[in-house]
Amino acid sequence: MAKPIHIAVVSIAAFSHQASIVGFCKRLVHLHHHFHVTCIFPTIDNPIPATLAMLQSLPPNINYTFLPPVHKQDLPQHASSVVLIQTAVSQSTPSFREAVRPLCSTTPLAAVVADPFATAALEIAKEFNMLSYIYFPTSAMTMSLLLHLPKLSQRGICEYKDREEAIQIPGCIPIPGHDLPSDFRDPAAHELILQCCKRLPLADGFLVNSFYEMQKDTVKTLQEHCRGSNNDAFVYLIGPIIQSSESKGSECVRWLEKQKPNSVLYVSFGSGATVSQKQLNELAFGLELSGQNFLWVLKAPNDSADGAYVVASNNDPLQFLPDGFLERTKGRGFVVTSWAPQTQILSHVSTGGFLTHCGWNSALESIVLGVPMVAWPLFAEQRMNAVMITEGLKVALRPKFNENGLAEREEIAKVVKRVMVGEEGNDIRGRIEKLKDAAADALKEDGSSTRALSQFGAQMENFRGQT
Structure with missing residues (x-):
């Protein structure tokens, strides 16, 4: 021994x-x-x-x-x-x-x-x-x-x-x-x-x-x-080392079960990243305008991009959504205000895209599970990761931000549709599938x-x- x-x-x-x-x-x-x-x-x-x-x-x-x-x-x-x-x-x-x-x-x-x-x-x-x-x-x-x-x-x-x-x-x-x-x-x-x-x-x-x-x-x-x-x-x-997550009783997973394959955009900025109230509004309207199904892990807004990295807010995130948003998107959108089983969501057959803050854990999980990305970096080295996955690996698209640092609703809707239903999305899916296979081989x-x-x-x- x-x-x-x-x-x-x-x-x-x-x-x-x-x-x-x-x-x-x-x-x-x-x-x-x-x-x-x-x-x-x-x-x-x-x-x-x-x-x-x-x-x-x-x-x-x-x-x-x-x-x-x-x-x-x-x-x-x-x-x-x-x-x-x-x-x-x-x-x-x-x-x-x-x-x-x-x-x-x-x-x-x-x-x-x-x-x-x-x-x-x-x-x-x-x-x-x-x-x-x-x-x-x-x-x-x-x-x-x-x-x-x-x-x-x-x-x-x-x-x-x-x-x-x-x-x-x-x-x-x-x-x-x-x-x-x-x-x-x-x-x-x-x-x-x-x-x-x-x-x-x-x-x-x-x-x-x-x-x-x-x-x-x-x-x-x-x-x-x-x-x-x-x-x-x-x-x-x-x-790649990723975190396994599973929640058999999760309401959001039950909702995913009812959706068509590759039809849902998963939206999450990770455990510590936050967006401002103005950006949260534009994101909500952009998701609505895109016409795509979405599962959104929502956190309370903060003017600091790393506002929840050390101490998370205790505010109810739903109060910060635009008036009538939940009613208008009922049936094709699902909003989670607490923890969500991310790898279980990304591995689900209904999930067709991931709008991510490009934290390395999340980017790796998307690669390992073969999910095309919308790259939305917020702080730390996330912008570098975004360059790598968009320009280097070519497995993501990145929205443009205006002179005030906002991604506007029309731009968000356009990029989401390009990933979810466009020819570019199909090309990305092919490339990320090859990376998924390479990741699996590396761990054999x-x-x-x-x-x-x-x-x-x-x-x-x-x-x-x-x-």
Whole structure:
């Protein structure tokens, strides 16, 4: 029997990141039965309810702990979600060190795997003579951006934010300056991100939630970079890791059962993204004008695109819809005001399109389940993801926004119809079906992602054998 190997993983106080890294842990212990994982989560005020629910179904060789909470009142006021989360992670670093210490003395840790915004953990891993890795819940393109950000910042990358001029991130499709991560426009957020990026060379390797066949050019460039300047660090593409969701008693799923195949547009901006009241109105009228069936996961509006990322609103979202909207769309529209089983919805035969904020988890789920997308990025690296899926992979269409930053109802209706019933939609469906097959192949026993995760496990075993 193989000797048990224990690793610790640390995330940040954001559900999308926590869900992805827990998905990685589940896949790791499924492939390597002798691995044991301790998940460590920083918290702001209280653990995230969705995370608590997710942790109820862990296998026995994964356990978890929450670090003492950082109180929101002690964080910078009126700051962006990146600043809040990064500051919370920084304040939690001493607690993380104290959480790791007993693990090292009782069941020696082979490695720490950290979120890219928890890179202080890399330094702590060195203190305790462990291997250290970064787990990117985002794409290989985002990894390339962050790995090269110190040099790009020296060249004035933030000065391009309002220009059409494209930025060449190594190994990636060119990105227009205005599609760089929105956090770069906030000096405080940009500086905190830059501090994290400067620690990345400390890592012994990088795990990425993507698969080789989809981002082969990017990963080849990353591997060359890491071999040349990062102490021969390894780059493992081990995805796609997506979250399974199922709700047998869900009213929205029962509604889907009554619809025709590929007839429903699923509309969701993820767990933390929000739109303004004006944009919510235009979206509602656009869905109505399109004439297409839709299932909309509705959240209360907020003038900040990441308004629900740290603390969600308690307001009833239905009160913000245009007068008479629900009555006028009755029968062909269904509005959900709480959680919806996203992967169950995307995998349903009635679902023919996905209007998404382009968070990487959602984009991957759409690719894995073969659903064409309407790309509507809102914050973080979502604009980069939108460029990748529209211009690179060509599996999505993106609406145009006016000079006031609004997508107008006529534009929304036009793009929705192009995806759902147009010839372009059929072409997109063909391309995304091929990606769906490639994603499935990557996860097979002899697939590229399974081999990469096996190589990661072998590196742990070799290290433990030398210590």
